[in-house]
Amino acid sequence: xxxxxxxxxxxxxxxxxxxxxxxxxxxxxxxxxxxxxxxxxxxxxxxxxxxxxxxxxxxxxxxxxxxxxxxxxxxxxxxxxxxxxxxxxxxxxxxxxxxxxxxxxxxxxxxxxxxxxxxxxxxxxxxxxxxxxxxxxxxxxxxxxxxxxxxxxxxxxxxxxxxxxxxxxxxxxxxxxxxxxxxxxxxxxxxxxxxxxxxx
Amino acid sequence: xxxxxxxxxxxxxxxxxxxxxxxxxxxxxxxxxxxxxxxxxxxxxxxxxxxxxxxxxxxxxxxxxxxxxxxxxxxxxxxxxxxxxxxxxxxxxxxxxxxxxxxxxxxxxxxxxxxxxxxxxxxxxxxxxxxxxxxxxxxxxxxxxxxxxxxxxxxxxxxxxxxxxxxxxxxxxxxxxxxxxxxxxxxxxxxxxxxxxxxxxxxxxxxxxxxxxxxxxxxxxxxxxxxxxxxxxxxxxxxx
Numbered sequence: 384x385x386x387x388x389x390x391x392x393x394x395x396x397x398x399x400x401x402x403x404x405x406x407x408x409x410x411x412x413x414x415x416x417x418x419x420x421x422x423x424x425x426x427x428x429x430x431x432x433x434x435x436x437x438x439x440x441x442x443x444x445x446x447x448x449x450x451x452x453x454x455x456x457x458x459x460x461x462x463x464x465x466x467x468x469x470x471x472x473x474x475x476x477x478x479x480x481x482x483x484x485x486x487x488x489x490x491x492x493x494x495x496x497x498x499x500x501x502x503x504x505x506x507x508x509x510x511x512x513x514x515x516x517x518x519x520x521x522x523x524x525x526x527x528x529x530x531x532x533x534x535x536x537x538x539x540x541x542x543x544x545x546x547x548x549x550x551x552x553x554x555x556x557x558x559x560x561x562x563x564x565x566x567x568x569x570x571x572x573x574x575x576x577x578x579x580x581x582x583x
Numbered sequence: 584x585x586x587x588x589x590x591x592x593x594x595x596x597x598x599x600x601x602x603x604x605x606x607x608x609x610x611x612x613x614x615x616x617x618x619x620x621x622x623x624x625x626x627x628x629x630x631x632x633x634x635x636x637x638x639x640x641x642x643x644x645x646x647x648x649x650x651x652x653x654x655x656x657x658x659x660x661x662x663x664x665x666x667x668x669x670x671x672x673x674x675x676x677x678x679x680x681x682x683x684x685x686x687x688x689x690x691x692x693x694x695x696x697x698x699x700x701x702x703x704x705x706x707x708x709x710x711x712x713x714x715x716x717x718x719x720x721x722x723x724x725x726x727x728x729x730x731x732x733x734x735x736x737x738x739x740x741x742x743x744x745x746x747x748x749x750x751x752x753x754x755x756x757x758x759x760x761x762x763x764x765x766x767x768x769x770x771x772x773x774x775x776x777x778x779x780x781x782x783x784x785x786x787x788x789x790x791x792x793x794x795x796x797x798x799x800x801x802x803x804x805x806x807x808x809x810x811x812x813x814x815x816x817x818x819x820x821x822x823x
Contacts, residue, residue, distance in 0.1 A: 431695055
C-alpha cells in the first residue's frame with residue numbers, strides 16, 4: 384500500500400493538534416485535581432529511555448540474528464521446493480508429450496505398414512487371379528478349338544456318308560427305274576450338282 | 584476512586600542509580616523485557632520445526648514477516664532491504680507492547696510520550712542521516728517539492744521544513760495519544776461500572792466493545808508507526 388505523503392502530512396498535522404490538545408487537556412485536568420500526569424514526570428525519563436534502548440537493542444539483535452534468518456531460510460526452502468516441483472512437473476509434462484508423440488508416430492507407422500501389406504496382398508491375389516484366368520481361358524479356347532475341329536470332322540464325315548448313301552440310293556433307284564445301273568462317275572457328278580445347286 | 588491516569592505511574596521494581604541518574608528497573612521496563620521475550624518466543628518457537636506446510640503459529644510468524652517485507656518493498660523499494668530487520672523489530676516491539684498492554688494489570692509502555700518520542704526521534708535522525716549520506720547536499724532538495732515555481736519557493740520551503748521537523752512529534756504523539764486515550768477511557772468506564780452497581784452492566788458492555796476496539800488500535804498504531812517510518816525512509820532514499 385502506498386500512502387501519499389500529502390495525506391500523511393495532513394493526518395500528521397491533525398494528529399499533532401489533536402494529541403497536543405488531548406495531552407494538554409488531560410494534563411490540565413490532572414493538575415486541577417491535584418494529580419500529576421505520570422507521562423510528564425521528567426524524573427522518570429532517563430530510566431525509560433535507558434530500558435527502551437536496552438530492550439530494543441536486545442530485541443534487534445535477536446530478531447536480526449536469529450529470527451529473520453530462520454524465517455528467511457524456511458521461506459526460501461519452500462520457494463525452492465515449489466520451484467523444484469514446478470520444474471519437475473514441467474519435465475514430466477514434456478516427457479509425457481514426447482511419449483505421446485512417439486506413440487502416435489509408432490501408430491502411424493504401423494498403420495502405414497498394415498496398409499502396405501494389405502495392398503501387396505491384394506496385388507498378389509489380383510495377379511494370381513489374372514494368371515489363373517489366363518490359363519483357364521487358354522484351356523477353354525483349346526477345348527473349344529478341339530471341339531470345333533471334331534464337329535467339323537464329323538460334319539465332313541457325315542456329308543461324305545450322305546453322298547455315299549445318296550449315290551447308293553440313286554444307283555438303286557435308277558436300277559429299279561431303268562433296270563440298268565448308272566456309272567459310278569455319272570452318279571457322283573449328279574449328286575455333286577444336286578448338293579451344289581439343289582437340282583441336277 | 585483512583586484517577587484514571589494513575590495506571591500510567593511508573594513503579595520502580597529494582598532501584599538503580601548510576602551517577603545520580605535514576606535508571607531504576609520499573610514496571611514499564613519489565614513489560615519491555617516481557618515484550619522482548621514475547622516477540623522472540625513468537626518468532627523462534629513458531630519457526631522451530633520450520634515445516635514446509637506451516638501450522639498456525641508458524642503461519643502467523645511468516646505472515647508478519649511477509650507483511651513487513653511487502654510494506655518495505657512497496658514503500659521503499661529494493662534499496663530498503665537492508666533496513667528490514669530494524670523495521671521488523673520496530674513493528675513487533677510496538678505491536679507486542681500495545682497488545683501486552685491489553686492484559687489486565689499490565690503496563691503499556693507505548694502510552695509513555697518519552698518512549699514513543701525516543702523511537703520517533705531515532706527514526707527521524709536515522710532517516711535524515713541516511714538521506715544525507717546517500718545524497719549529500721542534494722538531500723536538501725527534499726524541501727523543494729518538484730515542479731514548484733520559483734516565486735512560491737519562499738513560501739513552500741519553510742512549510743516543507745516545518746513539516747519535516749514535525750515528523751518525530753507527530754509520529755510519537757500519534758502512538759502515545761492513542762494508547763493513553765484508550766487506556767484512560769477503559770479506566771473511566773471501569774470506574775463507572777463499579778460506581779453504578781447493577782446498572783454497571785451498561786458500561787461493562789461498552790467496555791467489552793472498547794476492548795475489541797483497543798486491540799484494533801493496537802494493531803493499527805503499530806502499523807501506522809511502521810508504515811510512516813517506511814515512507815520517511817522512502818523520502819530519504821528517493822527524495823520524493
